[in-house]
Amino acid sequence: MRRFNRFFLLSLFAALLSGIVGNAQTTVAPPPNADVEELKQTVRDLALRVSALEAELQKQRTVQTTEIATLRPAALTLAPAADIRRSVEAVSSSGAAPVPATIAATPQAPAAQSSPVAAVLPTQLPGGATLNYMFDGYYGYDLNHPIGRVLYLRAYDVLSNAFSVNQADVVFALDPDVANGRRYGVRVDLQFGQATSTLQGNPANEARPDIYRNIFQAYGTYVVPLGKGLTVDFGKWSSSLGIEGNYTKDQVNYSRSFFFNYLPFYQAGLRTSFKVNDKLALNYWVVNGTNQTEPNNSFKDELFGFTAQPTKKILWNFNYYLGQDHPDSQPATNCTAPVQPGLCLQAINPAPDGKIHIFDSYVTWNATPKLTFSLEGDYVIEREWAHAEPGESSAPSHVDGGAAYARYQLTPKMALGGRTEYLSDRGGLFSGTTQALKEFTGTYEYKFGEGFLARAEYRRDWSNVPYFLTNKPGVLTADQPTMTVGMVWWVGGKQGAW
Template sequence: MSVEGRTFDVQRSRPTLSLAEIEIEKIPEFGGFGFKLDLAFGETQNIINDTIRGAIGLDASQSVINGPSRNIQHASLSYVAPIGRGLRIDAGKLVTHIGAETIETAKNWNYSHAFFYTYGIPFQDTGARFNYAWSDTLYTELYVLQGWNVVRDNNSGKTWGPSVGWTPLPWLSFVANYLQGPEQNNNSSNKRNLFDAQVIIGPLFDRLTFMLNDDRGMEQRVPPANVSDAHWQGTTFYAKYKINDMFEPTLRIEEYRDPDGFTTGVPQRLRGYTLTWNTKLALPRASILMIRPEIRYDRSSANFYTKGSSFRSRTTQFTYGLGATFIF
């Protein structure tokens, strides 16, 4: 039995090694070169590789990842061109910049991932990123990529998009991302468009932080009919309260709309409510152990969740789990 609607925590009633990861990075100096290499092992990395083969939609790339590259989550070279404050250029295999969540659960506010991360955005990109910080509070980026979740493109077109980050106040920041490009096999005419925005407020009173993430996507002329467009949208709200250096519970409320069933396989509206009790324990030699009990209730407007051997026979799902992360 598996847990429906999840990115990585898909196993029910048994412990798993989700992810073991080593990050090696040299940050480039002004006028200098650098690199970043993330090696990953475990069920999460296997799911990424298997999911990339299907991506989203009926006409996804179906690319295959074999050999040592299955364990390379990120591999890029960097250069800071001596232009103004420094134009940073990164090229290679990159973890997606879209969304408020990332692959490693230790970097997220909750243990499980939101619906938008599971269904609405890419996991990884291959291409180039151009970053320029106009000031200490404003930066812009431009991405030129092979496409969603592919190393070798499945058509002759490229995916591109700008990104803007602005922090006008110490307790207020905005991020806006856009991606556009053809993602269908051997078809460079039909485009996929994705808009992603994040607003972070806090910490207020040094304890309370809010975050809002909104994603809106559209695929032109969905195969096999090639007549109508598909749309999807996700809105996710987070609230995190720091009780002290050890305890930091986080509430997430989300809604994901997939009226055409393009990303989830079922025309539906999903709602989720998640509470994660983040517990951080300091260990010797600056290492950290994170213990993360979590309860989650999900509801769909259609039969989407599985009970026992009855596949997609229910509209609701309640789960509870415990995650542990060791950082050194």
């Protein structure tokens, strides 16, 4: 504005001078001194008026800025915080490469600075920490009208003809910031709703699951200054076995695959990731067990894997997991010493010592900015006994198969997603029945705004044997067709996938 005013003033002055020069060229006699003085005074008056206008404009800007800061403090603090988070993410990616646990549905836009919810709920904390909130609910309908409205083999959409709360979450996240001297971080995810029954273990695989039921994740992080960075996590975290993850907003479909429902949901222990270079990271875990916050035996499970990004459009993960899931103790009632509830145990002798081996691999290809493809393949083999005695069995049970995903972003608000899957369950490790399972899922997504989306979904599961419930007692069917509408709300300072 000031430059325009000065330009206007100089132009006016130049025009006036040119008029004087022109008059001088056409007039023989020079102008009288009185006219020149009058012209100079006019220019001075114009300069004073321009200065007064500039002062008034600056005063109005100050008043507007004060009003905005009073009414919308969150909107003003989000922009610099976003810059800080971007630098933190850049440092984290250069110092370590954690294994992605989700299919990124779309690159998440920065937090909506104009969101009225963001202005009410705290999302930014001192020191760069963020608070994040999510609500995920659905209505599903099974065309088989099953008894009890129960859907088989579903992880989250477990009920038919019911308005359901899948989950409500509160996430506290403080990422390491090596560039600014902070090598540590911490994350806590609190979860409530139906999903806690799916994700948390039960007494069959850990003695006291209920005391951890609402703690989906809780771990601390430290970046060791070794090479390009060695990231070490200690605590309980969401498993990266399998391509899908917990938070619906970051997935292609609303429902989850068979393999998401079968592979471990979480581990507890020590997790490391070493970044070799910009294209390769090596991963190693030592944990209590599969879906075990507390162990049910003395064996410690391990994972060996890598994350590779040969090009900017391709991301590949490979994991090998070795574990032992069979308990070496069971609940008892004859303890004389005081112990916490659930810790009165007696030994199982002999205890099964068979191992579980999981080979898991998935790759994502961002074909275009709007089109993404993903493939997942898994092979699992488990034995009850490693060295069988008379009356015991070392016969293996197998689960193997894969899934394919595609997503196309029609517009900034609309997207289409699809998934097809095959799972061979020999020995009934997953479903309790030897069968070949298939499913197809088609999803339409509409994003009302940053922090609110809805998905309409049709899914059909089918098997080579009658397995799924019907509305007739004792009568099973070989397929399970469902229609679901899911809605997800979220707000928080954390950008990208959660």
